Amino acid sequence: MARVGTGVRVVGAVLAAVLGASLAGCSSTGGKRAEDRAKAAAAGRPAVSTPRWTFAMVTHAGDGDTFWDIVQKGAKEAAAKDNINFVYSHDDQAQQQALLVQNAIDQKADGIIVSLAKPEALKDVVAKAVKAGIPVVTVNSGSAQSAEYGALTHIGQDEQVAGEAVGAELTRRGRTKAVCVLHEQGNVGHEQRCAGAKKTFGGTMENLYVEGTNMPSVQAAVQAKLQADPSVDAVLTLGAPFAATAVKAKEAAGSKAEVDTFDLNAAVARDLKSGVLGFAVDQQPYLQGYQAVDLLWLYRYNADVLGGGRPVLTGPQIVTAAEAAALEEYIKRGTR
Amino acid sequence: MTAPAPAPAPAPAPGAPADERLAPVPLLRRLLGRPELGAVVGAAAVFLFFSLAADSFLRASSLSTVLYSASTLGIMAVPVALLMIGGEFDLSAGVMVTTSALVSSMFSYQMTANVWVGVLVSLLVTLALGFFNGYMLTRTKLPSFIITLGTFLMLTGLNLGFTKLITGTVSTKSIADMEGFPSAQALFASQWTLGPVTLKVTVLWWAALVALATWILLRTRAGNWIFAVGGGADAARAVGVPVVRTRIGLYMGVALCAWISGQHILFSYDVVQSGEGVGNEFLYIIAAVIGGCLMTGGYGSAIGAAVGALIFGMTSNGIVYAQWNPDWFKFFLGAMLLLAALLNAWVRKRAEAK
Numbered sequence: 168m169a170r171v172g173t174g175v176r177v178v179g180a181v182l183a184a185v186l187g188a189s190l191a192g193c194s195s196t197g198g199k200r201a202e203d204r205a206k207a208a209a210a211g212r213p214a215v216s217t218p219r220w221t222f223a224m225v226t227h228a229g230d231g232d233t234f235w236d237i238v239q240k241g242a243k244e245a246a247a248k249d250n251i252n253f254v255y256s257h258d259d260q261a262q263q264q265a266l267l268v269q270n271a272i273d274q275k276a277d278g279i280i281v282s283l284a285k286p287e288a289l290k291d292v293v294a295k296a297v298k299a300g301i302p303v304v305t306v307n308s309g310s311a312q313s314a315e316y317g318a319l320t321h322i323g324q325d326e327q328v329a330g331e332a333v334g335a336e337l338t339r340r341g342r343t344k345a346v347c348v349l350h351e352q353g354n355v356g357h358e359q360r361c362a363g364a365k366k367t368f369g370g371t372m373e374n375l376y377v378e379g380t381n382m383p384s385v386q387a388a389v390q391a392k393l394q395a396d397p398s399v400d401a402v403l404t405l406g407a408p409f410a411a412t413a414v415k416a417k418e419a420a421g422s423k424a425e426v427d428t429f430d431l432n433a434a435v436a437r438d439l440k441s442g443v444l445g446f447a448v449d450q451q452p453y454l455q456g457y458q459a460v461d462l463l464w465l466y467r468y469n470a471d472v473l474g475g476g477r478p479v480l481t482g483p484q485i486v487t488a489a490e491a492a493a494l495e496e497y498i499k500r501g502t503r
Numbered sequence: 504m505t506a507p508a509p510a511p512a513p514a515p516a517p518g519a520p521a522d523e524r525l526a527p528v529p530l531l532r533r534l535l536g537r538p539e540l541g542a543v544v545g546a547a548a549v550f551l552f553f554s555l556a557a558d559s560f561l562r563a564s565s566l567s568t569v570l571y572s573a574s575t576l577g578i579m580a581v582p583v584a585l586l587m588i589g590g591e592f593d594l595s596a597g598v599m600v601t602t603s604a605l606v607s608s609m610f611s612y613q614m615t616a617n618v619w620v621g622v623l624v625s626l627l628v629t630l631a632l633g634f635f636n637g638y639m640l641t642r643t644k645l646p647s648f649i650i651t652l653g654t655f656l657m658l659t660g661l662n663l664g665f666t667k668l669i670t671g672t673v674s675t676k677s678i679a680d681m682e683g684f685p686s687a688q689a690l691f692a693s694q695w696t697l698g699p700v701t702l703k704v705t706v707l708w709w710a711a712l713v714a715l716a717t718w719i720l721l722r723t724r725a726g727n728w729i730f731a732v733g734g735g736a737d738a739a740r741a742v743g744v745p746v747v748r749t750r751i752g753l754y755m756g757v758a759l760c761a762w763i764s765g766q767h768i769l770f771s772y773d774v775v776q777s778g779e780g781v782g783n784e785f786l787y788i789i790a791a792v793i794g795g796c797l798m799t800g801g802y803g804s805a806i807g808a809a810v811g812a813l814i815f816g817m818t819s820n821g822i823v824y825a826q827w828n829p830d831w832f833k834f835f836l837g838a839m840l841l842l843a844a845l846l847n848a849w850v851r852k853r854a855e856a857k
Contacts, residue, residue: 230833256829260779262768266572270823273565287677287774352663352673352778376663 213250217468220278221252222460223271226307227264227284227354228257229380233408233432234452238307240502241456242280249464259351261288268292271301278302278463283309283316284354290316302466306459307452308356310478319466320474322458324450324482326356330363332483333427333448334372337401340445342425343370345401346392350379350409357405360429364403372403382412389416393424400424407432407447414443431486436498439491447491450482453502535854538795539807541847545793546814549843553821560824564699571701573816574709577809578764579783580790581712582756584808585720587791589753590733590800591647593636595654596757597783602658603629603765604775605666608675611683618683626762632658633758637751659781666777679773691763692770705767709809712760716805729753733800790815793843795851814843 224242228235239255246253254276256267265288271279272295279296283289286309296303297317305313305321313321337345345368347361365372375392377385393399393416402413402424410428417424425445428435430452438444458479465471473479486494497503534540553560560566579596586593606628611621632654639650663673670676678684693704720726728749731739740746769775792798793814794807818839822832 254826256823256832261772261776262575262779265772266568266820267823269568270565270820273562273568274559274824274826285674285772285774285776287674288772288776290773291771352776355672355674358672 212247214248215250215464215468217250217464219250219252220464220467221254221274221276222246222278222280222463223254223256223268223274223276224280224306224456224459225264225267225271226255226257226282227259227261228282229259229351234406234430237452237501237503238456241453241458242460243456245457245460245464249460251460251464253460261285265289265292268296272296272299276301277467278304280304280306280459280463281318282307283312284356286312286316286355293317302463304459304462306455307450308354313478314476319472320462321478322455322462322474322481323478324480325478326359327363328480329429329448329450329483330360330365331367332363332485333360333403333429334364334367336446336485337364337403337427338367338369340401340425342368342401344396344399345370345372345403346389346399346424347372347374348385348389348402348404348409348413349374349376350385350404350406352376360405361403377409379406379409382408385409386412386416386419389413390420393417393420393422397422401445402426404428406430407435410435410438410444410447414438431494431498431503433495433498436491436495439486439488440495442488445487447486448482449484449486449503451484451503452481454481537806538802538804538851539810540795540854541850542794542807542810542814542843544850545843545846546810546817548846549814549817549821549839553817553825557821557824557826560821562699564701565820565824567700567702569816569820570706570813571703572820573813574703574705575764575767576786576790576815577709577812578705578712578760578767579757579787580794580808580812581709581716581805582753582760583784583787584791584794584796584803584805584811585716585729586753586757587788587796587798588720588733588800588803589729589750590736591640591750591753592651592788593754593757594648594651594784595632595636595658596651596761596787597780597785598655598658598662599629599632599758599761599780600764600768600783601662601775601777601780602632603762604769605662605675605765605777607766608678608769608775609666609669611678611681612676613669615681618678618681618687620683621678622687622766625765626759629758629762629765630755631758633755633761634751636758637754640754641747641750655784662777662780673777675775675777677773678769684770687766688770690770691766708763708767709812712763713805713809720805725749725752730801733802735801786815789840793840793847795847815840818843 226235243253258264258267268279268281268289269292279301281289281293281303283305293303293316303318305318307323310321310323310325347364349357349361351357361374375388377388389402400423404410404413407428407430410426411434413426417426427445429448431447431449435444435447439447462473494503583593583596603625607621607625610624611618636651636654640647666673666675695702720729728744731744732746732749736746790811791808794811796803818836822835827835
């Protein structure tokens with residue numbers, strides 16, 4: 168008994184000390200407080216008086232994915248403005264993603280937003296939603312199948328076009344041998360990016376498959392590749408978190424390759440500014456989420472459809488050191 | 504020691520010496536002694552919970568989605584439960600499903616053969632993989648955890664490597680316009696719609712497999728062998744149980760069901776992604792364990808595994824219907840499964856104390 172008492176007292180004392188120290192040692196810059204102020208400035212309240220519809224968004228994201236977190240933020244902020252009950256779910260296995268869309272149909276959602284990274288697996292269930300009279304907007308991947316499956320609009324980046332922009336940029340930078348790092352096996356969009364880059368790139372490009380859910384193994388794989396082939400002078404990653412990993416791998420391998428990446432995050436912006444990274448290709452994920460919700464709202468409110476049956480593109484935007492400085496504030500906020 | 508299945512007790516012949524092992528057991532006692540009792544209580548609790556927590560859970564259309572979700576898991580949970588009763592694991596079961604679908608699809612496409620040819624070739628390949636697991640296990644005497652972990656990694660690589668080599672991409676090409684596709688689809692991936700209810704054929708497959716596995720366990724010599732091998736392989740061998748044959752058979756059973764699941768995925772979606780299936784092997788094991796299988800072997804039931812799959816289906820879909828934040832999905836799933844397993848163990852203890 169006595170020993171327990173001492174334990175509790177010790178823990179109490181430690182807690183008190185930590186709290187006291189944190190209160191006494193305030194920072195007047197950055198930190199949570201600055202973040203909260205920025206958030207309060209951008210918080211959305213319903214700006215419309217339409218009924219409270221439920222929109223379900225079902226994506227092929229894995230757990231804890233940076234990119235999809237930004238898409239979700241955009242969707243949530245649009246939902247706040249449009250007075251929408253926004254429900255998000257995701258699964259990286261095609262069969263499970265189809266099941267989640269079925270869940271949304273069962274819940275009689277008023278609109279469904281779905282990413283078609285594995286289009287064939289979702290074909291039937293999207294058709295089912297359309298048949299049940301639920302408007303569907305596809306987002307991020309599946310621009311080729313969107314209209315065919317009966318969706319209103321596709322909002323996203325044409326991966327082939329984005330890849331071609333990257334290939335052209337690499338050629339402009341005088342690169343001769345590139346490696347395209349694919350971190351999500353089975354993702355058709357990623358294959359298209361590398362294929363597009365290969366098409367317009369003047370040099371040679373190889374694909375390297377890595378396990379995106381396991382960062383150390385990504386680093387090891389890229390490092391091994393660079394050690395095995397010193398002539399590689401460009402590494403292209405397909406997601407922002409992988410850029411920093413590729414940089415680490417490059418340094419460890421003692422390679423001179425330039426690292427370029429798809430998508431942005433705070434680390435990428437910082438590395439672009441300091442010249443560690445060559446360039447980034449942004450597809451504005453915030454816009455994809457925001458627009459998807461807004462387009463569904465417009466359709467329900469006014470039967471408006473954007474894009475004239477063609478995909479609405481949110482990218483590619485080539486971001487270099489100069490632009491990165493301007494975007495940094497938004498990236499820190501988690502909306503770019 | 505071995506835990507033989509409770510066989511129907513024939514009435515002792517008059518005049519024969521009375522043997523308490525042959526005495527008829529009252530029905531209630533027999534029910535309380537079943538491995539799946541706890542799982543049934545757990546399933547009822549989960550059902551009640553989501554009926555209250557999610558208003559769209561009780562709709563007929565939602566329940567048919569739950570049933571379908573449970574059946575896709577349940578088809579694999581049944582042979583995995585049998586394997587665990589036999590005292591072994593199979594970590595390659597998840598990717599084997601994908602392998603089976605890939606082989607079927609690519610063989611038909613590349614050979615421009617009738618789809619059924621691919622389906623049968625896939626059956627042979629998958630059974631061979633199951634045989635390989637069982638054979639390696641019995642020959643090397645290494646733990647099944649290690650053997651099947653090796654198979655799991657090799658298959659993951661083969662799935663991707665072969666698919667990329669043959670098709671040039673990471674997913675297979677469509678075979679929907681080939682001969683035999685409609686009839687194969689009818690067998691593996693058809694559905695009947697009655698108003699809001701959609702009954703998928705996998706539910707029938709699942710029910711048939713549960714019935715078959717239960718019959719094997721409780722009514723056949725092979726079933727006794729499975730319990731005996733899981734209870735204690737050396738003792739079983741000493742009394743003449745063919746241990747090697749039983750183990751290989753169990754692994755081939757898992758392979759057979761992986762083939763059924765794989766064909767279902769192929770004929771539902773027509774195109775197969777090579778990187779999928781990883782991690783599902785644990786879901787099969789979880790379903791079997793919630794259903795009352797012991798991790799140490801020698802105890803469990805196929806019906807229990809089916810109820811375990813049902814609990815998993817209700818939980819994973821129920822969380823979505825309840826519209827809880829998906830960031831916490833895995834946490835809720837894990838907590839629910841742990842609770843179900845705890846309730847299960849508690850009920851079993853009470854039953855045994857009776």
